[in-house]
Amino acid sequence: MDRPASACAPRWESPATLAEAAEILRDAAGSARAIAGGTDLAVRIRRAEERPDVLVDLGRIENSDGVELRPEAGAIGRMEIGALATHATLAEHPLVREHANVLAEACRTVGAPQVRSRGTIGGNLANASPAADGVVALLALDAAVWVQSASSCAGDAGAVPIVDFLTGPGESVLRDDELIGGIVFDRPSPAARSVYVKAGQRNALAIAIASVAAIFEPDAGIVRIALGSVAPTPVRAGDAEALFESDWRGGADPETLFDAVAAAAAAASSPIDDVRATARYRRILTEALTRSALDRICLRKA
Amino acid sequence: MKKTIRLNVNGEEWDVDVEPSDTLLEVLRGKIGIKSPKVGCERGDCGSCTVLLDGKSVRSCLVLAIEADGRGIITVEGLSKDGPNELQRAFIEHNAFQCGFCAPGVVLAVSELLAKRPHPSRDDVKEAISGNLCRCTGYEPIIDAVIDLTAKGEE
Numbered sequence: 449m450d451r452p453a454s455a456c457a458p459r460w461e462s463p464a465t466l467a468e469a470a471e472i473l474r475d476a477a478g479s480a481r482a483i484a485g486g487t488d489l490a491v492r493i494r495r496a497e498e499r500p501d502v503l504v505d506l507g508r509i510e511n512s513d514g515v516e517l518r519p520e521a522g523a524i525g526r527m528e529i530g531a532l533a534t535h536a537t538l539a540e541h542p543l544v545r546e547h548a549n550v551l552a553e554a555c556r557t558v559g560a561p562q563v564r565s566r567g568t569i570g571g572n573l574a575n576a577s578p579a580a581d582g583v584v585a586l587l588a589l590d591a592a593v594w595v596q597s598a599s600s601c602a603g604d605a606g607a608v609p610i611v612d613f614l615t616g617p618g619e620s621v622l623r624d625d626e627l628i629g630g631i632v633f634d635r636p637s638p639a640a641r642s643v644y645v646k647a648g649q650r651n652a653l654a655i656a657i658a659s660v661a662a663i664f665e666p667d668a669g670i671v672r673i674a675l676g677s678v679a680p681t682p683v684r685a686g687d688a689e690a691l692f693e694s695d696w697r698g699g700a701d702p703e704t705l706f707d708a709v710a711a712a713a714a715a716a717s718s719p720i721d722d723v724r725a726t727a728r729y730r731r732i733l734t735e736a737l738t739r740s741a742l743d744r745i746c747l748r749k750a
Numbered sequence: 751m752k753k754t755i756r757l758n759v760n761g762e763e764w765d766v767d768v769e770p771s772d773t774l775l776e777v778l779r780g781k782i783g784i785k786s787p788k789v790g791c792e793r794g795d796c797g798s799c800t801v802l803l804d805g806k807s808v809r810s811c812l813v814l815a816i817e818a819d820g821r822g823i824i825t826v827e828g829l830s831k832d833g834p835n836e837l838q839r840a841f842i843e844h845n846a847f848q849c850g851f852c853a854p855g856v857v858l859a860v861s862e863l864l865a866k867r868p869h870p871s872r873d874d875v876k877e878a879i880s881g882n883l884c885r886c887t888g889y890e891p892i893i894d895a896v897i898d899l900t901a902k903g904e905e
Contacts, residue, residue: 457751457752457769457770457771458751458770458771459751459770460751460753460770460816483814483817485812486812486813486814486817487794487809487812490773490811490812490813490814491792491793491794491811491812493771494771494773494792494811503770503771503814505816505817507817559794559881560797560880560881560882561807561859561862561877561878561880561881562794562797562800562807562808562809562812562859562881563794563809563812563881565806565807565808566808566809566812566813651880652880652881653795653880653881653883
């Protein structure tokens, strides 16, 4: 291929552990970037949008791509997911499908098979796109992020709730010398049902115009609703959740209640006009997607 | 800072010097002379640069060559060393490509599917090629070719 010589000629480091990777990041003092699946970063490097002096390859690190359910961590059990788990892994993993279906469904809508086989959930989070499908699902699951730095192990200082982790489009609290080690969340109740619904220009290879991750826990009578692509970060629709909780148990007519909850979810969005859609269209979509999600998870017979 | 990496491409070992920012697509085409992975969008949208990396289909424009160090790559050149294989012949019979730009990627994506699932449904095929854009065929002849080939094997 005839093209100018590479826009940057970084040094390549392949550490064997997350701790070593964090040390390299610390020593590079802001001039290094960690690369996992590369599905975002490789493009930015080719376009010279990023010119790191050092690339820290996370692809040779072992034992950081697993999925575990730890029953000992409380009656409900806790799911732990390594940051290097790919979207393809999470879409198919039996534990994820059984206990956190919303995450499996969200991961299945990312890009295409060739992107899902490379892109990782940690990268999805670190990239901090408002449209990140996996992150919308993790927000609904009340997940938290283990941050690893050179001076502390992942999990040492406790995990950062996703809602605090994300600070804006492409922005998070992650510092230049920190890595995402893993993600943790309490397993929803065994009776829970969850769904991820997404609207894009086509079914595959589409970035969401709007998306909704929803979890219904029939025993507690609550829903958790997270919205994607309609605010600077994925957001929870707190008012919509509160409305559901107060009226569902009171025997409200489901159709009326779902309409009101969907309207409240749309009110929780703060979308913008961009190349994919107008803000107005996104609000309408958010309401329709929420309504559809509630129909699918709240009315299905157990 | 150049580094020498070893790639197994279609069964042959290659030692090549690469910059860490060189993509696998650039190295395959520019340094090894394998031209079937096409330069389409160069941002992971079109699938025309698809290759198999250790048996899994990936977009070679999104993989840095250095990440593939020590691993095995298959392109359509590797599938057709003795002439077109049966999948490629089925594509020809069904006129499953026209301009041909997407064809190498589509053939590899389907090859990955057939390795896992020798008798796929139409939906399996659609899912497998969902990351490969074709602007000529409308996809139906591609799906017909795969189903026709794999249904034959069932009898």
